[in-house]
Amino acid sequence: MQYQCPKCQSRKILPVANGNTPAARPVVPKSLVFLIPLLFILLLLVVISIVMWIFSNGAGQTLQIATVVVFIATVIAGVLFWRDLPDFKISMQSFMQANKNWKCRDCNHEWQI
Numbered sequence: 001m002q003y004q005c006p007k008c009q010s011r012k013i014l015p016v017a018n019g020n021t022p023a024a025r026p027v028v029p030k031s032l033v034f035l036i037p038l039l040f041i042l043l044l045l046v047v048i049s050i051v052m053w054i055f056s057n058g059a060g061q062t063l064q065i066a067t068v069v070v071f072i073a074t075v076i077a078g079v080l081f082w083r084d085l086p087d088f089k090i091s092m093q094s095f096m097q098a099n100k101n102w103k104c105r106d107c108n109h110e111w112q113i
């Protein structure tokens, strides 16, 4: 099993649906579904806080509370994802092995395993 394009050796490959059976998806843990948006929100809040510290008299109390709440939620989601990670890895591996049809995003080459 190779995780790269046989033609251009790119690693940007996509699973392709096989005929009438759609491409199987790996089971994505719920913690990851929460973790990614939380990370974005946290980053946004931190950036807003920094901007407010620079251009005004510091971040407002609401913003500070929101940042702390989102930070705690992110840490919890991070810990949960850490616990889900072994299962997620197994799920990803079996998905990669089960999928037979692949397409390269760089050269559009399609191939079967």
Ligand SMILES: [Zn+2]
Binding pocket: 005, 006, 007, 008, 009, 010, 104, 105, 106, 107, 108, 109
């Ligand atoms: Zn390619």
